[in-house]
Amino acid sequence: MHPHPAFRFTSRLSPAGGAKLLSLGALILLLAACASTPHRRQPTFRTSHSGLADLPPRAPSAASAGEANDILxxxxxxxxxxxxxxGNTPAGGFDCSGLVDYIYRTAARIKLPRTSHDMAAMDGRNVRRMTQLASGDLVFFDINGAISHVGVYVGKGRFVHAPNSGGTVRLDDIDGPYWGDHFAYGKRVLD
Known part of the structure; x- marks a missing residue:
């Protein structure tokens, strides 16, 4: 008895069949890599509602409101x-300072220093209280005694950042248990 023709396997692959099989194998490996556990993670604590979400939106100034909007x-x-x-491009991925520099460079034509530490040291008005942050402000975090993380405040208690290896750029509550504990200050670059 011979197997049904649809179930017959051959040991020879055509060049097109080999390319398809190789593509399928690469796709399976890529999906497996995406599903793997990240190497280094910062704690992720989600709050159901930022305490700052009810504050009215704040722009840095009337003159820079358009740039702030483009940045957001x-x-x-x-x-x-x-x-x-x-990383510092969408195609190549981002680290925190690469993301912030890319956003400012492409949306407002402002080139920022390469590291979060150097960004924190540049000129600009420091904003010490979260309630005084304006959309488009840089936000800095002190982790282990030094500024080592930066993001962009978008308003309503949220900020965009590239938080960790194995993760993605995301939107988080700035006053949540982890980020709120490590918030150092904001910096107003657009005024």
């Missing part, structure tokens, strides 16, 4: 982009 749209559009240490 660019930042939100990059949510979901993969994290990559040293």
């Amino acid at each position: 749209f660019r930042a939100i559009a990059l949510v979901g982009t993969p994290y990559r240490w040293g």
Whole structure:
């Protein structure tokens, strides 16, 4: 008895069949890599509602409201982009400072320093209280005694950032248990 022709396997592959099989194998490996556990994670604590969400939106100034809007749209559009240490493009992925520099450079034509530490040291008005943050402000976090993380405040208690290896660019509550505990200050770049 011979198997049904649809179930007959052959040991020879045509070049097109080999390419399809290789593509399928690469896709399976890629999906497996995406599903793997990240190497280094910062705690993720979600609050159901930021305590700052009920504050009215605040723009840095009337003169820079258009730039702030462009920065917000660019930042939100990059949510979901993969994290990559040293990355500074949507195609290659982002680390925190690469993301912030890309947003400002492409949305407002402002080139920022490469590291979060250097961004924190640049000129600009520091904003110490979360309630005084305006949309488009840089937000800095002190982790282990030094500024080592930066994001862009988008308003209503939320900020966009590239938080960790194995993760993606995301939107988080700035006053949540983890980020609220590590918030150092904001910096107004647009005024």
